[in-house]
Amino acid sequence: MQKIAIIGGSGYTGRELLKILLKHKKVEVTKITSENNAGKKIEELHPELFGCYDLRFEKYNWQTIKNNCNIVFLCLPHAASMNFAKETYDSDKIVIDLSADFRIKNIPVYEKWYKVKHTQVELLKTAVYGLPELHRYAIKQAKLIANPGCYATSIILPLYPLIKENLITDNIIVDAKSGVSGAGKKMAMPYLYNEQNENFMPYNPGTHRHTPEVLEILGIKNLTLVPHLLPITRGIISTIYCTPKQGLTQEKINNTYDKYYKNEKFIRLLKNEIYPQARTVANTNFCDIGFKLLENKLILISGLDNLLKGASGQAVQNMNIILGFDENESLS
Numbered sequence: 001m002q003k004i005a006i007i008g009g010s011g012y013t014g015r016e017l018l019k020i021l022l023k024h025k026k027v028e029v030t031k032i033t034s035e036n037n038a039g040k041k042i043e044e045l046h047p048e049l050f051g052c053y054d055l056r057f058e059k060y061n062w063q064t065i066k067n068n069c070n071i072v073f074l075c076l077p078h079a080a081s082m083n084f085a086k087e088t089y090d091s092d093k094i095v096i097d098l099s100a101d102f103r104i105k106n107i108p109v110y111e112k113w114y115k116v117k118h119t120q121v122e123l124l125k126t127a128v129y130g131l132p133e134l135h136r137y138a139i140k141q142a143k144l145i146a147n148p149g150c151y152a153t154s155i156i157l158p159l160y161p162l163i164k165e166n167l168i169t170d171n172i173i174v175d176a177k178s179g180v181s182g183a184g185k186k187m188a189m190p191y192l193y194n195e196q197n198e199n200f201m202p203y204n205p206g207t208h209r210h211t212p213e214v215l216e217i218l219g220i221k222n223l224t225l226v227p228h229l230l231p232i233t234r235g236i237i238s239t240i241y242c243t244p245k246q247g248l249t250q251e252k253i254n255n256t257y258d259k260y261y262k263n264e265k266f267i268r269l270l271k272n273e274i275y276p277q278a279r280t281v282a283n284t285n286f287c288d289i290g291f292k293l294l295e296n297k298l299i300l301i302s303g304l305d306n307l308l309k310g311a312s313g314q315a316v317q318n319m320n321i322i323l324g325f326d327e328n329e330s331l332s
């Protein structure tokens, strides 16, 4: 059995990892940390896991993690992750970081968008952007995975094949909507029930922090992302408006998606004018993709669960690849 540590396990992505890894036949969670909830049992913070784990949250202590675990998931906010990753990486563990700290290779870009100094410049060079459908070979060799952002996954997966095959122009607008769990478990005014219930709001139009990672992975210069908060707990729907190059047909788009994703278990290509819905991807590791081609506009629509294909599900998919397990193990 491979032994797992979850650093920052009291939040939502930590909870989802615990739920997934409970089903995994070849790994076990042996350490879980929380600075503010050390000493509590897992079920005190994650009651849906009542009776499933005989573990308590501990304050982070590198020696104990080092002696008890060989794979470390970092479920921490950006800026906190980078220093934890350094200790782990240096002692030859596999690190899967769910934060943004290792996603962007261009340091000035990271520092501008995240407004913090990157302190692990050398480590950043070794990180692999963990989008299995596009980077499987590199992931297999990696020791440090930068697990992609949730919005970013929902935007990159539908756009990548069309950009690589030069089928659309570089004039892309993304209208994205996320459930409130995308913001994590923190207490803050916009995420209170009374602010969200029967409400719907845009935020950070054109300035959302997932924009630079999308640009870097897609190799494009511009993209306008307008995210919105939906009054649901989980799920992202991204509607992407782009301009098709002359002569593009529905058949060509279908064939292109088949070429890249036909054998991908976690990408479902919806054809015949069926479109993704938040409910049909919730609690799954799927990214669903549909599209509509109009005369001068191509509309792509993707849907995924922000906590699974957008975070912990994808993180376990990456771990399975690195360890040579069936990529689908414990995921559905």
Ligand SMILES: NC(=O)c1ccc[n+]([C@@H]2O[C@H](COP(=O)([O-])OP(=O)(O)OC[C@H]3O[C@@H](n4cnc5c(N)ncnc54)[C@H](OP(=O)(O)O)[C@@H]3O)[C@@H](O)[C@H]2O)c1
Pocket (backbone or CB within 6 Å): 007, 008, 009, 010, 011, 012, 013, 014, 033, 034, 035, 036, 037, 074, 075, 076, 077, 078, 080, 098, 099, 100, 148, 149, 150, 181, 182, 183, 184, 185, 186, 306, 307, 310, 311
């Ligand atoms: N939520 C999503 O849909 C989603 C999707 C993709 C990626 N992500 C990324 O995944 C990471 C975790 O997200 P989340 O939603 O799980 O967040 P969360 O629910 O807010 O949980 C954050 C965790 O980090 C710990 N923590 C906070 N600041 C810390 C610090 N300075 N040092 C040590 N521990 C600290 C907290 O522990 P305490 O108990 O000690 O407070 C908690 O366990 C974030 O970087 C987020 O951007 C989230």
